[in-house]
Amino acid sequence: MVASELRALAPAETLSPEDFAAQVEALVLRLGERLRRGGFGTHASLRRGSTGNFVEHRPYHPGDEIRWLDWRVLARSDRYRIREREHESRLRCDLLLDRSMSMHYPLDRPREAKLAYAARLLAALAALAHAQGDSVSLYLADDEVEVLPRGAFDALHFAGHWMKGDPRRSGHTRLQTCLESLATLLPKGGLLVLASDLLDPDPHALLPLRLLRTRALRVVVLHLLHPEERELPALGLRPFIDLEEGGELLVDTAAQAQSYARAMKDFLEQCRRACEGAAVDYFPVSTGEDAFDVLSRLLAELGRART
């Protein structure tokens, strides 16, 4: 069976934008309440600037403004030192949603699909960031990266664009290509949140994460997996069809459960190592978890500065 036939099998009825927006709004409301109670810390700018918060001294170089000289130090020690302060600015937040075909799993239950779950998380994050006054950009990735227009952070708009990730239109996961093109696209600094199942057979798919880190970006990888991906569903003997490639494999789930669990464990470990190697925050998420809990944990994690 080819992928196009498989996509035709997918139910045409998916989550409506309105339902999706309502879910996100409810999520944001709960998160906002938590924010107001001070549950999370604020984030600091990565750039030095002119605010009052002292950061460090550095030697004077020709071209530096005279007004930033620390006169007290000059008077005491006759040395020219520049007083560096924090630069307070709007945080740039980039959200990348993997909308490849594998994210539609399970295909017959669109409300449980990883894509819907990831979209909910990102939409909530976008709404929160927007409310905080940060700059938000949204990207959709499968074969290539699609940049969503400004204002799509609004849940309804986001849902409208996410709906473009209809199974019948989705492509293959090309993480490496997408991350490489994103590295050239994004300006230096900021936060990049990547929501994907990382199910790319290419073992070098996550290598470009290092490239993103060189752009002074803080990268958070939300690795989404459905519970039935972690453990094979008990289906007996069934022909399994690859969501992306369309290949067929006759699987005895009872007989292969253990070996699959081992393969999945290895895969997760491989992803974790790849992220740690690139100094990227790795955040495994099961779609069976409550999205609120996940986001709470994520925001708490984001509140901590990465060492």
Place this chain on the structure above:
Amino acid sequence: MSFRHPEALLALLLLALPLWWHRRRRVALPPYSFSALFLLRRSESETRLRRWQDPLLLALRLALVALLVLLMADPQPPRATLPTTRLSLALVLDDSFSMRRLEGRESVWQRTLDRAQGEVAKLPPASECSLLLGGSPPRALAVRRPCAWVRKRLRALATHAPSRGDGLLAAYRQAQHIVDASSLHERRVLVLSDWAAHVDFPTSAAQPRQGMALRFERTCERAKQENAFIESALLEARSAGAGMRSLRVRLNPGRAERLVLRGSSGFSWAAASLSGQREIVLRLPEEALRAPHPAAWLELEGNDDLADDDRFPLLLREEPALQVWVLNGAPSANPNEDEVHRFMRALLLAPRERGRFQLRSVQAAELERLQADHADVLVLANVRSLDARLREQVLSFVEGGGGLFFTLGEQVEARRASAEWQALLPARLQPSLGMPTARPLWTEGAALALGSEASSLDGTRIQRYFPLSPLDKTAQSLFRLEAGTALWVWRKQGRGRVALLATTLDDAWNELPFRPGDLPWMSRFVRALAGDPRFPRRAEVPGTRLHLPRLAGVSVMEVIDPRGGSRVFTLERQAALNLDTQTEIGPYRVRVGPSARELHEERRLAFTLAAPPRESLLKPGRVPPSSTPPAGPGRIEQAASDTPSPYLPFLLFGLLLLWLGEAWMRPKAENRGSA
């Protein structure tokens, strides 16, 4: 265990059906779309062998099919309990020509060998086995040898073409002697044959000796009676018109539609359509007789099970005339008074269908060349005496196959002739007697059959004769006088024959030359005296002992069989080459010469071997009764068809159990979506 319908076991191929069904059902399951298939592929190799869903259900279905097939094949209990004690078995195989016939794709001979192999294989270890062939002459190929050795000989016999005539009875008796001499307690004789009508085996011969089991089995299934074959072919000596000759063919036409005479190069010399005739005359041009190699084939066109007798080899050549040498003891210028005039005239006027006579009146001194010039018959008519050297020549001539005819007369002195020809004469001569009233009578049962001429010769007046007394034990009387005294006697001497007429050859002492039956009788008698032709004439059957005379100046003879195989013989002192091992049907060429390098074709010595017509009669004969119940296939089948298989209830019960098990497991498997 054996099966009544072993061909039904082929249905075991149906076992593939449940496998296919199981797999097909499995593949028809609704597909499940999955995202991490590449991870599953990594783990697939570990579980490839464990992917049969519901193996118990599959096994039940396979067993169900296998049991059904077994039921169709109808298993039977073992045919016979294998003997556990050592025994001595003698196998007698009929290798007569009729065993060549095909049944299906297999010849009866091959089937016989297979049966014999099976019987030997069943023998307990350390048994002994004998193997005899019932062809003519019967041959013992193995006498109380180990079974493995006999099986090897049986395998070698697969290339043997049976055609040796019928000597089954003699072989059977020999087998009885062999088995009887065995030290083993249990003894058996198994005779395998097609038991066609030609098999000369009286039922009374099938009497087992003490402690011996006899078994007679027919190794063919169908009784074939319609078989086309050519019985004989005779090229008539006289011309059949301008440049044409007649070939008289006797045949059993069967379903054959056409008879064709083909030369050795495949050229068709003559042909005739058949419509049931048993004798047919083909006319062929005389050019056919002048072909370099005279071999030709008569062929019956049509199919039957025994194809080898549908072709009959023959030699298209003039038969050499019988050489009759006459030594006249009382020659006369007046033909009416000449001793041999009427005799020679009778031979010259004899019908030429059976061959010509070449008469030669010789002097005594010429007898030295009797053998060198290939004389067939020597007539010593009223010869007083011959010197010892010539008598030796004559004796040698007779011993070598020649015919000698003594006739008496006034020149012959009884006592002297008896003394001189003691080694040759079949009776001692007594002084001649005048008996005007004596009349000869044909001796009933004489070796030489008398035809229509008997009536005309009976009662001929004999005026004078030499009483013959005593007669040699081997001599036979052809004519006797009313008083019982022998008048015309003959006997075999060496390979030749000697005849003695106790009166004159002419009409001086008797009236025989005046009787109308004298002429045909005399020609028949001289032919009989000549015996077997010096050169091969008629087609012989395989296994016949042939004597090819050694021609003057010949030391090496090469015999080339129909397939082109050559055998070279160097002759030292032999007067003839004796052949008896050839079995291939067809024309044989002979090349002769003083040495192996100087051989030339000798047309006169060429000979043919044809299928024995008697053995082409496939009418089934009677199988002698076995002394123990035979375990042959036919009897087993008959017994098996009468009684139901003892395994039947168990098979049906097993079938029921399997069916119930399958019915119980199927819904569960269906619920799991795998059946």
